[in-house]
Amino acid sequence: xxxxxxxxxxxxxxxxxxxxxxxxxxxxxxxxxxxxxxxxxxxxxxxxxxxxxxxxxxxxxxxxxxxxxxxxxxxxxxxxxxxxxxxxxxxxxxxxxxxxxxxxxxxxxxxxxxxxxxxxxxxxxxxxxxxxxxxxxxxxxxxxxxxxxxxxxxxxxxxxxxxxxxxxxxxxxxxxxxxxxxxxxxxxxxxxxxxxxxxxxxxxxxxxxxxxxxxxxxxxxx
Amino acid sequence: xxxxxxxxxxxxxxxxxxxxxxxxxxxxxxxxxxxxxxxxxxxxxxxxxxxxxxxxxxxxxxxxxxxxxxxxxxxxxxxxxxxxxxxxxxxxxxxxxxxxxxxxxxxxxxxxxxxxxxxxxxxxxxxxxxxxxxxxxxxxxxxxxxxxxxxxxxxxxxxxxxxxxxxxxxxxxxxxxxxxxxxxxxxxxxxxxxxxxxxxxxxxxxxxxxxxxxxxxxxxxxxxxxxxxxxxxxxxxxxxxxxxxxxxxxxxxxxxxxxxxxxxxxxxxxxxxxxxxxxxxxxxxxxxxxxxxxxxxxxxxxxxxxxxxxxxxxxxxxxxxxxxxxxxxxxxxxxxxxxxxxxxxxxxxxxxxxxxxxxxxxxxxxxxxxxxxxxxxxxxxxxxxxxxxxxxxxxxxxxxxxx
Numbered sequence: 001x002x003x004x005x006x007x008x009x010x011x012x013x014x015x016x017x018x019x020x021x022x023x024x025x026x027x028x029x030x031x032x033x034x035x036x037x038x039x040x041x042x043x044x045x046x047x048x049x050x051x052x053x054x055x056x057x058x059x060x061x062x063x064x065x066x067x068x069x070x071x072x073x074x075x076x077x078x079x080x081x082x083x084x085x086x087x088x089x090x091x092x093x094x095x096x097x098x099x100x101x102x103x104x105x106x107x108x109x110x111x112x113x114x115x116x117x118x119x120x121x122x123x124x125x126x127x128x129x130x131x132x133x134x135x136x137x138x139x140x141x142x143x144x145x146x147x148x149x150x151x152x153x154x155x156x157x158x159x160x161x162x163x164x165x166x167x168x169x170x171x172x173x174x175x176x177x178x179x180x181x182x183x184x185x186x187x188x189x190x191x192x193x194x195x196x197x198x199x200x201x202x203x204x205x206x207x208x209x210x211x212x213x214x215x216x217x218x219x220x221x222x
Numbered sequence: 223x224x225x226x227x228x229x230x231x232x233x234x235x236x237x238x239x240x241x242x243x244x245x246x247x248x249x250x251x252x253x254x255x256x257x258x259x260x261x262x263x264x265x266x267x268x269x270x271x272x273x274x275x276x277x278x279x280x281x282x283x284x285x286x287x288x289x290x291x292x293x294x295x296x297x298x299x300x301x302x303x304x305x306x307x308x309x310x311x312x313x314x315x316x317x318x319x320x321x322x323x324x325x326x327x328x329x330x331x332x333x334x335x336x337x338x339x340x341x342x343x344x345x346x347x348x349x350x351x352x353x354x355x356x357x358x359x360x361x362x363x364x365x366x367x368x369x370x371x372x373x374x375x376x377x378x379x380x381x382x383x384x385x386x387x388x389x390x391x392x393x394x395x396x397x398x399x400x401x402x403x404x405x406x407x408x409x410x411x412x413x414x415x416x417x418x419x420x421x422x423x424x425x426x427x428x429x430x431x432x433x434x435x436x437x438x439x440x441x442x443x444x445x446x447x448x449x450x451x452x453x454x455x456x457x458x459x460x461x462x463x464x465x466x467x468x469x470x471x472x473x474x475x476x477x478x479x480x481x482x483x484x485x486x487x488x489x490x491x492x493x494x495x496x497x498x499x500x501x502x503x504x505x506x507x508x509x510x511x512x513x514x515x516x517x518x519x520x521x522x523x524x525x526x527x528x529x530x531x532x533x534x535x536x537x538x539x540x541x542x543x544x545x546x547x548x549x550x551x552x553x554x555x556x557x558x559x560x561x562x563x564x565x566x567x568x569x570x571x572x573x574x575x576x577x578x579x580x581x582x583x584x585x586x587x588x589x590x591x592x593x594x595x596x597x598x599x600x601x602x603x604x605x606x607x608x609x610x611x612x613x614x615x616x617x618x619x620x621x622x623x624x625x
Contacts, residue, residue, distance in 0.1 A: 050617075075534075083530020096525065108530055
């Protein structure tokens with residue numbers, strides 16, 4: 001098992017009232033798994049993803065990675081975990097404008113000491129996502145779909161155990177959405193678990209395990 | 223395919239490169255600051271050095287001159303403007319007998335001419351080796367020997383003939399040594415003992431130049447230098463001399479130096495205040511700019527956090543970026559100051575009309591290094607607030623902004 005989420009709750013305060021963005025969520029993700037969580041905007045999908053990524057601390061419950069509860073991690077541990085175990089594809093444009101495509105992909109490799117030919121690996125990933133010819137372009141020269149592919153390649157640079165994707169097809173056309181889904185499926189088939197949240201029913205792969213999220217409550221396969 | 227590692231320095235450099243106009247403006251601010259700090263510090267150190275040198279070199283507590291020639295004497299001492307004035311040598315003995323006077327020595331002034339008879343127009347100063355307590359200590363240090371008859375010692379600014387001589391009133395005199403720079407008028411004066419002065423005087427006569435009605439320097443003196451006994455106030459002794467001997471003026475060295483020091487103090491004060499003010503303004507401006515810029519770049523830093531950058535790394539990135547700006551601006555400003563201030567020290571000293579003596583290379587290098595360091599600190603200091611703020615930002619909330 002790659003990730004085990006148990007009784008996970010995240011409570012936020014808005015003014016004097018508090019609400020549950022995630023309430024008693026439970027989820028297990030296995031190697032090579034392909035999980036889609038669907039739900040409306042504001043249903044708590046992104047909050048759940050951020051909790052799993054260690055970007056938010058849960059109010060209660062646990063997120064176990066390799067038997068360790070990430071809620072107990074300090075900043076350095078959580079950052080290392082995010083950098084090595086998690087690959088995160090954020091919603092919208094998330095590339096660094098001052099770096100080329102190749103450098104955007106290589107960037108997470110340098111956050112912690114590592115050995116290996118990162119450039120070769122980055123080029124292989126760009127080939128895998130179908131855009132090796134764009135390696136020396138800057139993000140401003142790319143289309144929305146191409147930028148998303150770069151973000152996916154970047155998320156895979158440190159061989160993560162799980163790839164988190166937040167609305168990866170939100171602003172893409174139908175054809176590009178289908179290509180993205182195919183890419184995610186290939187990634188999961190290569191052994192990296194994919195956990196994707198979306199409100200777009202077009203972006204659901206037929207082979208994915210599908211969960212539904214509504215008002216912070218995660219329900220079993222839809 | 224070989225690619226350079228994406229270190230903090232490289233990421234910061236790429237970030238600056240992406241906003242060249244903003245980077246250039248910030249570098250310019252630090253450049254101006256570094257220029258003012260380095261240039262101003264070299265300037266003030268040179269003025270203070272000049273002042274110290276002057277007070278050491280005057281050597282006498284009082285200077286007695288003919289009535290009405292106080293200003294001329296000060297011109298000789300400060301600027302080296304050639305002039306000559308005389309009074310009776312009997313005054314030397316009168317001054318020596320006044321209460322509180324420890325030592326007296328007379329000097330005789332002559333000026334060479336800017337004509338074919340002379341190498342240049344300079345101030346010629348004759349001293350009495352028997353009584354002198356001002357010139358000979360320098361000579362002993364520079365020349366290491368007593369100046370013989372017919373031999374000259376020149377100030378540092380005197381340009382000698384190629385054979386190391388000076389041509390004065392159609393006669394050539396060997397120059398035994400040149401004094402080190404003092405930043406006073408003495409740098410453009412030539413010194414000799416009274417016997418040499420007498421022969422020079424005769425040469426001048428032969429050349430048709432009559433400085434005096436009397437026959438020779440022994441019959442007149444130009445100034446009497448006085449050393450006051452320990453425990454006596456030079457101002458009081460000067461008052462006694464003035465009240466007892468008619469038709470003379472007395473210059474109190476300490477008062478003259480204090481007067482110059484007051485002017486110099488104001489100038490040094492202005493330069494220091496300006497430097498401090500500029501430093502504070504640079505820090506404030508850069509703080510504001512970094513703060514605005516960081517606001518624009520919140521999402522960029524949130525992405526770095528998502529990719530696994532620690533909060534410490536974000537702080538280091540912001541500080542490195544600001545340090546790069548400071549280093550570029552600091553080096554440019556200090557280099558500009560070194561190029562514009564150091565080679566023109568003589569001109570600056572002349573324009574300021576104050577004793578200006580550039581410290582030796584080691585001290586100048588120390589000043590430049592310190593100014594450089596202060597310029598380097600500006601950027602990181604100004605960006606601390608922005609760095610801490612961005613490191614504390616919640617990635618989750620930042621990424622949701624604008625959704």
